[in-house]
Amino acid sequence: MxxxxxxxxxxxxxxxxxxxxxxxxxxxxxxxxxxxxxxxxxxxxxxxxxxxxxxxxxxxxxxxxxxxxxxxxxxxxxxxxxxxxxxxxxxxxxxxxxxxxxxxxxxxxxxxxxxxxxxxxFDTSVLIYLIQRMHPSKKEKESPFRIFLRLSNNLKLNSSMFFEQFQSIFSNGIKIQRYEMKDIIELFAWIRLQDQLFDQYFSHYSFTVNTDDLWDMFLKLGKFNIINSVNQKHVISILTEKIPLTSIETFRRYTKLAKTYLIEIKPEFRSHFIELFEKIFDAYIIKQFNYSQYSSRVSRTDCKDLLQDGLEMSLNNRLERPSCLLLVRKILCEVENYHKTNAQKLKTLFGNLKDFDEKLCQKYAAEKIIDDEWLKDFLITNLQIWLKLDQETYRYLCANHQNNPWTIYIWSRIVHLSLSKMLNNNYVDILSKINDWMKKVKCDIYNPTDIFTITLVNKLFELILTKYSRPIITLSNIDIIINFIICMRET
Structure with a gap:
C-alpha cells in the first residue's frame, strides 16, 4: 500500500x-x-x-x-x-x-x-448549531436577532420554529448580557402576537434580569405599545409576582419612572399603559398589606405617597379600589403602639383624620370607604372605660373634627357600635352614668356646633327607643341628656 x-x-x-x-x-x-x-x-x-x-x-x-x-x-x-x-x-x-x-x-x-x-x-437545527458556534459579537452594529431572522428567511426556514429552538441561546445571552435592550425590544415586537412564544421569551428574560431591568423593559414595551391583549396576561403575571418583592423605596422609584414615561407615550396608548400599571400597583399594595412581614415595614408617610401615586396613575381615580382602601385603612386606623389606652387610640385616629387629604374626604362619601371592621380597635364596649375619657381627651376630639365629613361619620359609627354592645346590659344604669360623665367633661350644655356630643346623644336616644318600652322621660338621673334632647328639638 x-x-x-x-x-x-x-x-x-x-x-x-x-x-x-x-x-x-x-x-x-x-x-x-x-x-x-x-x-x-x-x-x-x-x-x-x-x-x-x-x-x-x-x-x-x-x-x-x-x-x-x-x-x-x-x-x-x-x-x-x-x-x-x-x-x-x-x-x-x-x-x-x-x-x-x-x-x-x-x-x-x-x-x-x-x-x-x-x-x-441546512435545517433549523443546523442554523441553531452555527449560531451557537459563531454568534455575532456584541460590537456588531446590527441587531443579532435581525441577522438571525434574515438568515432563517434566506434558508427558507419557518421563523416560528427557529424562535422555538433559539430559546436556550437567548436565555444564555441574557445571562451573560450579550444583547442590547433595544434589540430585545425589537424581538419582543416581532413575536408579540404569538402567545406561547412571547410567554416563553418574556419568562426567560424576566427570570434572568433584576427587577430594575425588568421594570425598564415593562416601561419600554408600554411606550411602544408592544404589550397587547394577546400577551399582556404573561407580562402582568410575571410583574405582579416579582415587583411586589421590592422595597417601598424601590417601588416608589418605579412609579416615578412610570409617570415620566407616561408623558412620552402616544395619547392613544396611555389608557392601556395606565391599566397595566394599575394591575401591578394593586398587586404590590395587596401583597404588602396582606402579609405582616411586609406591612410592618410600611410607614404612614409611605402610604400617603403610595395613595397619591395610585390615584394619579389611575384611569378613573377610584378610591374604592381594594389597593387604595388598604392604604386608607393603614393611614387612618393603624395604631403603632398596641398598648395604648382607648383614649390614646381615639386621639391617634382623629389626629390621623385631621392630617388626611381633605379633598378626598369631600369627594368620597365616608360610608362607601370606611368599613366598620376598620373601627373595631377603637370601640369602647365597657362603660367603665368610657367613663375614663377625661375632659382633655374629649375636648380634643370635639375640637379637631373641623366639620370633616369622614371624621363625623367615623365618630358616629364608633358611638353606635360601642353603645350597641354596652346597652345590651343594664341600660338604665348606663344612661345615668353617661349623664354624669357629660357633666364631668363639661359637655352638658347644648351647643349646636358640638357635633360629637349631639351625635352621642342622638345615638343614645335612638338605641334606647329600640330597647325601652316606656317614654325615656320617665327615667331618673338623666336630666342632662333630657335637657340636651329638648334643646336639640327646639333648634
Missing amino acids: LNRGYEPLRQFRQNLFDLLVSRFETTQGEQPNLLIKDKDLLLKINIPQHLASITNINDLNTLNKFFVISKLSIQAGQFINDNRYRLQWIDILSKVKEIKFSLEQFIQEYLRYEKAFIEFP
Whole structure:
C-alpha cells in the first residue's frame, strides 16, 4: 500500500481536490456528484475520511473544499443506505475545530451553492448549531436577532420554529448580557402576537434580569405599545409576582419612572399603559398589606405617597379600589403602639383624620370607604372605660373634627357600635352614668356646633327607643341628656 506521505500521491490528491472544487464553483454546486453506488466500493473508498483532514476553515478555497467533500460524503451515506454511515450536517460541522468566517459569510457561501444541497439542506437545527458556534459579537452594529431572522428567511426556514429552538441561546445571552435592550425590544415586537412564544421569551428574560431591568423593559414595551391583549396576561403575571418583592423605596422609584414615561407615550396608548400599571400597583399594595412581614415595614408617610401615586396613575381615580382602601385603612386606623389606652387610640385616629387629604374626604362619601371592621380597635364596649375619657381627651376630639365629613361619620359609627354592645346590659344604669360623665367633661350644655356630643346623644336616644318600652322621660338621673334632647328639638 502506498504511504499517504508519498509525494506523487499527495500531489495527486491535491490536484483532485482542486479539480472538484473548481467544478463545484463553476456549476454553482450542481457538480460533481457521486456516480458510484456500490455499497462495498463506497465503504472501501471511504469518502468521509477526507473530511477529517479539514480541521480549520480559514479561507474560501478550504470552505468550498469542505462543501464539496461534505456533499459527496452525504451522497455516499445515502447510497450505502445504512444508518451507521449516514451523515448529518451537525456531525460534519462538529468535526471542524475552527471556522474563520462570520456566521453571515458562512451561510452566504452555503447559499451560493445551495443547488448542491437540495436533497440535504441546512435545517433549523443546523442554523441553531452555527449560531451557537459563531454568534455575532456584541460590537456588531446590527441587531443579532435581525441577522438571525434574515438568515432563517434566506434558508427558507419557518421563523416560528427557529424562535422555538433559539430559546436556550437567548436565555444564555441574557445571562451573560450579550444583547442590547433595544434589540430585545425589537424581538419582543416581532413575536408579540404569538402567545406561547412571547410567554416563553418574556419568562426567560424576566427570570434572568433584576427587577430594575425588568421594570425598564415593562416601561419600554408600554411606550411602544408592544404589550397587547394577546400577551399582556404573561407580562402582568410575571410583574405582579416579582415587583411586589421590592422595597417601598424601590417601588416608589418605579412609579416615578412610570409617570415620566407616561408623558412620552402616544395619547392613544396611555389608557392601556395606565391599566397595566394599575394591575401591578394593586398587586404590590395587596401583597404588602396582606402579609405582616411586609406591612410592618410600611410607614404612614409611605402610604400617603403610595395613595397619591395610585390615584394619579389611575384611569378613573377610584378610591374604592381594594389597593387604595388598604392604604386608607393603614393611614387612618393603624395604631403603632398596641398598648395604648382607648383614649390614646381615639386621639391617634382623629389626629390621623385631621392630617388626611381633605379633598378626598369631600369627594368620597365616608360610608362607601370606611368599613366598620376598620373601627373595631377603637370601640369602647365597657362603660367603665368610657367613663375614663377625661375632659382633655374629649375636648380634643370635639375640637379637631373641623366639620370633616369622614371624621363625623367615623365618630358616629364608633358611638353606635360601642353603645350597641354596652346597652345590651343594664341600660338604665348606663344612661345615668353617661349623664354624669357629660357633666364631668363639661359637655352638658347644648351647643349646636358640638357635633360629637349631639351625635352621642342622638345615638343614645335612638338605641334606647329600640330597647325601652316606656317614654325615656320617665327615667331618673338623666336630666342632662333630657335637657340636651329638648334643646336639640327646639333648634
